[in-house]
Amino acid sequence: MAQAVRPNAPVSLFATDGKPHPLQDTLAAVTAVLGVLAFTTAWFYNLHLVSSWAGLIGIVTGAYGQFISATTRERFLLILGLGASAVGFFLGMAHGGLFGGVVGG
Secondary structure, three states: OOOOOOOOOOOOOOOOOOOOOHHHHHHHHHHHHHHHHHHHHOOOHHHHHHHHHHHHHHHHHHHHHHHHOOOHHHHHHHHHHHHHHHHHHHHHHHHOOOOOOOOOO
């Protein structure tokens, strides 16, 4: 039985189609880093400014990354980063918000 044989391409962490995706890879990495930062700082009450802003920026970058993503690996990392960013954002908002204690009376 004849079967198609695919050549073994070099293993890449993100590009499973063999093509470079520098913008998508960068957005996935930034979203993951912001998600970890937002999630970690959300557990400390006094760091609500960091967690809420990092979470908000992580949600925006992750949403745009999902919109232009090309491979499953990118989407997987984006979803993990988006989830961590959302948890960090919501806990940061619950602890004081984006401007809590800085603006206003």
